[in-house]
Amino acid sequence: MSVFTSMLERDLRLAMRRWSEFATPLIFFVIISSLFPFALSPEVAALRAAGTGVLWIAALLSSLLALDGLFRTDMDDGSMEQLILSPASLGLLVFAKICAHWLVSGLPLILIAPVLALSFYLPPESLPTLMFALLLATPTLSALAAIGAALTVGLRSGGTLIGLLVLPLTAPVLIFGTRATDMAVHGESALGPLYLLGALAAFSLSLAPLASAAAIRVSVE
Amino acid sequence: MGLKRTFHLLGSPPTVYRLAGLLGPWVGIGAVILIAAGTYGGLVLAPPDYLQGDGFRIIYVHVPSAYIGLMAYVLMAVAAAVGFIWHMKIAHAVAVSAAPVGASFTFLALVTGAVWGKPMWGTYWQWADARLVSELVLLFLYLGVMLLRASFDDRDKGDRVSAVLAVVGVVNVPIIHYSVEWWSTLHQGPTIAQLDTPSITMDMLVPLLTMIAGFTLCFAWLILKRVQAEILDRESRARWVEQLVTGASA
Numbered sequence: 181m182s183v184f185t186s187m188l189e190r191d192l193r194l195a196m197r198r199w200s201e202f203a204t205p206l207i208f209f210v211i212i213s214s215l216f217p218f219a220l221s222p223e224v225a226a227l228r229a230a231g232t233g234v235l236w237i238a239a240l241l242s243s244l245l246a247l248d249g250l251f252r253t254d255m256d257d258g259s260m261e262q263l264i265l266s267p268a269s270l271g272l273l274v275f276a277k278i279c280a281h282w283l284v285s286g287l288p289l290i291l292i293a294p295v296l297a298l299s300f301y302l303p304p305e306s307l308p309t310l311m312f313a314l315l316l317a318t319p320t321l322s323a324l325a326a327i328g329a330a331l332t333v334g335l336r337s338g339g340t341l342i343g344l345l346v347l348p349l350t351a352p353v354l355i356f357g358t359r360a361t362d363m364a365v366h367g368e369s370a371l372g373p374l375y376l377l378g379a380l381a382a383f384s385l386s387l388a389p390l391a392s393a394a395a396i397r398v399s400v401e
Numbered sequence: 402m403g404l405k406r407t408f409h410l411l412g413s414p415p416t417v418y419r420l421a422g423l424l425g426p427w428v429g430i431g432a433v434i435l436i437a438a439g440t441y442g443g444l445v446l447a448p449p450d451y452l453q454g455d456g457f458r459i460i461y462v463h464v465p466s467a468y469i470g471l472m473a474y475v476l477m478a479v480a481a482a483v484g485f486i487w488h489m490k491i492a493h494a495v496a497v498s499a500a501p502v503g504a505s506f507t508f509l510a511l512v513t514g515a516v517w518g519k520p521m522w523g524t525y526w527q528w529a530d531a532r533l534v535s536e537l538v539l540l541f542l543y544l545g546v547m548l549l550r551a552s553f554d555d556r557d558k559g560d561r562v563s564a565v566l567a568v569v570g571v572v573n574v575p576i577i578h579y580s581v582e583w584w585s586t587l588h589q590g591p592t593i594a595q596l597d598t599p600s601i602t603m604d605m606l607v608p609l610l611t612m613i614a615g616f617t618l619c620f621a622w623l624i625l626k627r628v629q630a631e632i633l634d635r636e637s638r639a640r641w642v643e644q645l646v647t648g649a650s651a
Binding site for chain 1: 553
């Protein structure tokens with residue numbers, strides 16, 4: 181377990197030193213959400229109807245597209261080879277990196293989401309459910325993103341390709357996430373889709389590290 | 402002993418090449434006969450549907466293509482996994498061959514679904530139809546695997562990395578399918594006709610099953626041909642390929 185914590189600590193420290201890692205996904209999230217009213221209309225009814233979907237799409241894109249560097253820096257400076265050679269399981273190390281990535285890019289997103297939700301006129305009562313749904317959904321997104329990053333780490337640029345590979349897989353998260361938020365907006369209990377989001381998180385967090393590790397091993401060879 | 406030997410024989414490119422060459426024509430003839438019979442049965446013998454008239458006849462292309470599209474993805478993922486785990490070149494060749502064929506059948510299923518949708522729903526595309534939306538996601542998954550493989554200059558790496566993606570995809574296909582289904586039932590409006598009428602009469606069903614069998618053979622035929630080409634390409638430096646090519650031209 182100490183391998184896990186030291187890996188997590190290392191990645192977090194590296195992220196702290198490059199504050200842009202924190203800021204980029206977050207600002208991306210805010211900008212995408214603010215562009216939607218221009219594309220839709222400034223009317224309250226229109227924004228309220230579209231708000232849930234907008235927030236989820238923005239969260240999805242910002243947590244997926246800002247992760248090209250998840251394994252790339254380690255790959256370029258050679259530390260990935262050290263990680264593979266180390267006696268600890270590569271899957272566990274990848275899991276630590278996913279957790280670090282989530283803490284850096286997923287968590288701030290959850291904290292800023294209520295502000296954006298209010299700007300889309302979502303009722304304040306729905307905000308706890310929205311945050312809780314994001315809390316369950318963003319780990320899944322980070323896990324899927326890790327698979328995408330691992331698959332493309334051997335390529336010179338993976339940016340757009342990652343989106344292409346991973347976005348179709350995020351459909352269930354989007355479905356359950358928007359559904360949970362919508363139910364809360366209409367004052368219903370959103371437990372059903374929240375359970376499903378939790379199940380997806382457990383499933384993807386347990387399998388994604390293994391798939392990512394397999395892909396990294398091939399790319400490093 | 403027997404099983405292990407078969408496995409080793411299937412790992413040998415010349416053996417598989419010859420085997421595919423032997424099987425190919427028979428499978429092809431079978432496909433032509435079954436598809437011809439199914440087409441005749443579906444277009445001529447089957448009675449028009451009481452609700453949809455002759456419009457329903459597109460199921461004789463739509464359903465088999467949708468089925469092949471899904472089956473080909475599973476086949477591709479299994480072949481890719483076998484290739485990844487046992488470093489078996491032939492399995493990767495099968496996976497490479499299955500991807501574009503499966504993607505084409507999936508595309509065909511989407512197009513025929515849209516053509517069918519126009520008279521039935523009044524629109525070419527209906528987001529509320531879970532099966533069509535799942536097929537669309539399946540097409541995206543195919544495109545991802547094919548693009549990822551094509552981005553690698555090193556063929557061996559491309560094979561193995563895209564194998565991981567294929568396996569990830571095949572794990573996700575049922576999750577995506579059922580979540581899309583759940584989503585569509587929530588949004589299904591009352592205007593949409595329920596097309597999946599449970600009872601289908603024998604004279605409609607038999608041509609459909611014939612078509613499905615015919616499409617399966619057709620798919621197998623295409624795969625055999627493509628695997629042969631893929632083997633020649635991959636083994637182009639091997640002695641036996643040289644002999645085969647020069648012997649054929651001499």
